[in-house]
Amino acid sequence: MSATTAPIPNPVIPTRIGAWVETAAAWLLGLVWIAPLLYAFWAAFHSTGYAAHFDPAAPLTFENFAAAWNAAPFGRYFLNTFVLVTMILAGQLVLCTLAAFAFARAAFPGSGFLFALVLVQLMVMPDVLIVENYRTMRLLGLVDTILAIGLPYMASGFGIFLLRQAFRQVPKELEEAARVEGCGTLGILMRVYVPLARPIYLAYGLTSVSYHWNNFLWPLVITNQVETRPLTVGLAVFASTDQGIDWAVISAATLLTAAPLLLGFLLFQRQFVQSFMRAGIR
Amino acid sequence: MRSRATLHAWLMLAPAMVLLLAFTHYPAVATFWHSLFTMPRAARPARFIGAENYVALLEDPIFWQALTNNLIYAAATIPLSVGLALAMALWVNGRIAGRTLLRMAYFTPTVLPMIAVANLWLFFYTPDYGLIDRLTRALLGWGPTNWIGAQETALGAMVAVAVWKEAGFFMIFYLAALQAIPPSLHEAAAVEGASRARTFFRVTLPLLGPTTLFILVNAVINAFRLVDHILVMTRGGPDNATALLMTYIYELGFRFWDTATAAALTMVLLGLLALAAAAQFLMLEKRTHYR
Numbered sequence: 062m063s064a065t066t067a068p069i070p071n072p073v074i075p076t077r078i079g080a081w082v083e084t085a086a087a088w089l090l091g092l093v094w095i096a097p098l099l100y101a102f103w104a105a106f107h108s109t110g111y112a113a114h115f116d117p118a119a120p121l122t123f124e125n126f127a128a129a130w131n132a133a134p135f136g137r138y139f140l141n142t143f144v145l146v147t148m149i150l151a152g153q154l155v156l157c158t159l160a161a162f163a164f165a166r167a168a169f170p171g172s173g174f175l176f177a178l179v180l181v182q183l184m185v186m187p188d189v190l191i192v193e194n195y196r197t198m199r200l201l202g203l204v205d206t207i208l209a210i211g212l213p214y215m216a217s218g219f220g221i222f223l224l225r226q227a228f229r230q231v232p233k234e235l236e237e238a239a240r241v242e243g244c245g246t247l248g249i250l251m252r253v254y255v256p257l258a259r260p261i262y263l264a265y266g267l268t269s270v271s272y273h274w275n276n277f278l279w280p281l282v283i284t285n286q287v288e289t290r291p292l293t294v295g296l297a298v299f300a301s302t303d304q305g306i307d308w309a310v311i312s313a314a315t316l317l318t319a320a321p322l323l324l325g326f327l328l329f330q331r332q333f334v335q336s337f338m339r340a341g342i343r
Numbered sequence: 344m345r346s347r348a349t350l351h352a353w354l355m356l357a358p359a360m361v362l363l364l365a366f367t368h369y370p371a372v373a374t375f376w377h378s379l380f381t382m383p384r385a386a387r388p389a390r391f392i393g394a395e396n397y398v399a400l401l402e403d404p405i406f407w408q409a410l411t412n413n414l415i416y417a418a419a420t421i422p423l424s425v426g427l428a429l430a431m432a433l434w435v436n437g438r439i440a441g442r443t444l445l446r447m448a449y450f451t452p453t454v455l456p457m458i459a460v461a462n463l464w465l466f467f468y469t470p471d472y473g474l475i476d477r478l479t480r481a482l483l484g485w486g487p488t489n490w491i492g493a494q495e496t497a498l499g500a501m502v503a504v505a506v507w508k509e510a511g512f513f514m515i516f517y518l519a520a521l522q523a524i525p526p527s528l529h530e531a532a533a534v535e536g537a538s539r540a541r542t543f544f545r546v547t548l549p550l551l552g553p554t555t556l557f558i559l560v561n562a563v564i565n566a567f568r569l570v571d572h573i574l575v576m577t578r579g580g581p582d583n584a585t586a587l588l589m590t591y592i593y594e595l596g597f598r599f600w601d602t603a604t605a606a607a608l609t610m611v612l613l614g615l616l617a618l619a620a621a622a623q624f625l626m627l628e629k630r631t632h633y634r
Contacts, residue, residue, distance in 0.1 A: 084439055160356050169348070191593070192609060193369075193373050193377070194366055212366065277458050293459075312462075
């Protein structure tokens, strides 16, 4: 249809200038948005003397990374974060899948009320309830464990909601066919529902991993020692106490912390962006 | 058969519901309960005092400052981040030069940890030596400014970091919504001879309504929840100029170990979040009537 529409008579000059201004504004904004990261790369790969002295001929060095790595137990922090993120994601996938399936397909008394209880978590997140959750963890004897960091997030209201929406899209006929083939309830869930919701799982997984990789306040509150601290808390401790203001080393440590997610994002940009989109449309 | 299906449903729900109740609903109720008692100390158990913790809070000037700061912080970050997100989405969705690169630049802050980001911005804000002061000196001839150390600029500096972190994240949702608008609508507007501004306000913006509501809800929650950068950059200072409700809860609960007052303050925060939820619900209701 657009082939037959006549060229639209638009005042040419103003739009052209307008377009130039807009492009310039867009790029200026983009520059501001990427500047901190560009700066981190600059500072991390040059010696401290060049931290605020931008000389294109400055020699490159990896020493800052070595210094950061040796100054704090980043290896241990990486391991802790990796264990934490994996544990949370595994817990979320299992718990949310089961709960979402029950909400999507079984009509049972009280399901509406229970689902409303789930939705409460979209507004009242565990992030806000740190004082009381700390008390609970102390009662359970879990303070200063990685399990304590993850436990409040495993039954995710957001995950249950997202998967329930996905499961409701699955045609009933497929479920009936599977039942005729002799599948039990769990078999139907695993063979019919879960495979069909794969894009939603990817979307939810990526948002969950980046959220918990970056989460700070609750881990800060509940951990006290190197053996349990995730990267974010480790980085904060490192930057505030050990380092003074050696920007080169702090930048190197900052890049180390962000590197896995950043690399993942650069390599799988399309999937990342689409996943965040999917997780947002509900 | 029916009761068996119900039993299955309950079994599948049970693990998630137990954790949800234990770490979301129970703590919300327990916070209220504990806000009515004194702090238990070694020799004295907690004593019921009714609303006294709340009265103490009302008489606490830091509470009022944190509340005011938080409202200013919300009133600044929410429109700025949502407005910028919309502009970014429109640019990246249009035929702008290098839009893949731009989209990446806008979105990158989303995947960086707030703590890492705070370290980098700390350098940008450093007086005299930092990048912002060098820019303002070169372009405007200003002297050194202690951006996060001065009462007047500290909260604004925190707002800037939050907007920078969030706008790209919100952009994604606008981008998804823009791509879902059928091109025929814009073609129709063009045939009618509508200007770009008119098309935007009459066609695009109304269709982005539900997305905007979703983004707004997220922006409101973040304005009260996301304080990582403040804890690292200013710890609420200087002289409480950047204290927000959440940083004050952290301070009361884990630095002064005054969990009773912290509980009362948490109730205030929960009340604000409940108000936001109610507002969202009302707006949704209105929208359905409107349609």
